[in-house]
Amino acid sequence: MKRRALVKEKRGPGAVLKELDIPTLGPKDILVQVKAAAICGTDIHIYEWDDWAAARVKPPMVFGHEFCGEVVQVGQNVTTVKPGDLVAGETHIPCGECYQCRTGDQHICQDMAILGVHTDGAFTDYLAIPEICTWRLCRDTDPEIGALYEPFGVAVHGVLRHNLASSSVVVFGCGPIGLFAISIAKTAGATQIFAVDLVEFRLDMAKKMGATVILNAAKDDVTTVIQECTGGVGADYVIELSGSPPAIKQGFNVLRNGGAVSLVGLPSEEVSLDLTKDIIYKEAKVFGSTGRHMFDTWYKTSALLETGMIDISQVITHRFKLSEYEEAFRVLVSEGREVGKVLLLP
Ligand SMILES: [Zn+2]
Numbered sequence: 001m002k003r004r005a006l007v008k009e010k011r012g013p014g015a016v017l018k019e020l021d022i023p024t025l026g027p028k029d030i031l032v033q034v035k036a037a038a039i040c041g042t043d044i045h046i047y048e049w050d051d052w053a054a055a056r057v058k059p060p061m062v063f064g065h066e067f068c069g070e071v072v073q074v075g076q077n078v079t080t081v082k083p084g085d086l087v088a089g090e091t092h093i094p095c096g097e098c099y100q101c102r103t104g105d106q107h108i109c110q111d112m113a114i115l116g117v118h119t120d121g122a123f124t125d126y127l128a129i130p131e132i133c134t135w136r137l138c139r140d141t142d143p144e145i146g147a148l149y150e151p152f153g154v155a156v157h158g159v160l161r162h163n164l165a166s167s168s169v170v171v172f173g174c175g176p177i178g179l180f181a182i183s184i185a186k187t188a189g190a191t192q193i194f195a196v197d198l199v200e201f202r203l204d205m206a207k208k209m210g211a212t213v214i215l216n217a218a219k220d221d222v223t224t225v226i227q228e229c230t231g232g233v234g235a236d237y238v239i240e241l242s243g244s245p246p247a248i249k250q251g252f253n254v255l256r257n258g259g260a261v262s263l264v265g266l267p268s269e270e271v272s273l274d275l276t277k278d279i280i281y282k283e284a285k286v287f288g289s290t291g292r293h294m295f296d297t298w299y300k301t302s303a304l305l306e307t308g309m310i311d312i313s314q315v316i317t318h319r320f321k322l323s324e325y326e327e328a329f330r331v332l333v334s335e336g337r338e339v340g341k342v343l344l345l346p
């Protein structure tokens with residue numbers, strides 16, 4: 001039996017859809033038939049082949065890491081899932097042996113591999129993943145939503161470390177994870193949710209997901225509006241998803257004294273902050289936040305999505321067949337700012 005797989009064949013832009021053998025399983029591996037996969041910013045880096053990809057990715061490899069599928073085969077020592085189970089995949093592949101892995105922080109393992117970056121990924125009909133990277137879903141989960149558990153979890157991990165009840169929150173960056181963050185803040189009881197972006201399409205989506213005030217950083221005076229709306233105090237929490245240096249600085253600006261920031265978006269350059277004013281005198285609490293905590297983030301993600309507390313279906317704006325990958329990436333690259341989540345379906 002063969003599988004189709006989107007392969008980064010060589011260093012440089014593009015990718016090719018190829019026929020490959022079905023992977024063979026180790027004793028603790030699982031073979032998953034992919035029902036839906038989603039394209040992430042990471043995949044665009046790999047497809048376009050920028051500096052980020054050139055420093056990490058070693059072609060030839062199959063990329064893609066956000067997926068949902070059905071277990072079709074399990075290795076002899078697998079105990080937690082069985083054929084027929086519907087699963088989503090955790091992208092962190094921890095070593096299981098380092099200090100962090102042994103003390104409950106597998107997601108920041110010292111020797112971590114990332115699915116679809118360091119190992120063969122999910123833009124394919126069948127992929128093999130280690131048992132530790134599977135998350136079993138409710139049997140009636142829509143695979144399109146199942147494929148979004150992983151990026152939704154990024155937002156859960158960044159937002160739910162704070163106690164948001166009756167709080168004011170500013171979300172910088174309203175791409176899919178920013179939109180998820182807004183919906184999570186809303187559900188967690190934030191009473192004021194400011195959404196900041198540069199694109200009207202995204203701000204409209206932010207409103208639909210629960211933002212109470214939308215601010216276009218190109219036109220609106222973000223700092224003044226937030227100060228006014230919080231009685232001159234500033235916001236309790238800032239969730240930074242844009243990775244943009246000016247937005248990061250503005251985030252610290254609008255944070256109240258004693259407030260907390262989650263830094264989730266990845267700036268591609270160094271960012272300078274006035275530590276005295278922005279952090280020390282403010283006693284700001286600053287949290288770096290990467291990926292998902294294994295596995296309490298997944299329990300929270302399931303609790304929010306399986307129960308229908310949060311509906312993220314409207315964040316999906318485009319669906320393509322795997323064979324139409326060129327069009328999918330074209331849409332993301334050329335219209336990316338007006339696009340929500342893009343799915344690749346078998
Ligand atoms: Zn991703």
Ligand SMILES: [Zn+2]
Nearest residue numbers: 095098101109
């Ligand atoms: Zn480790």
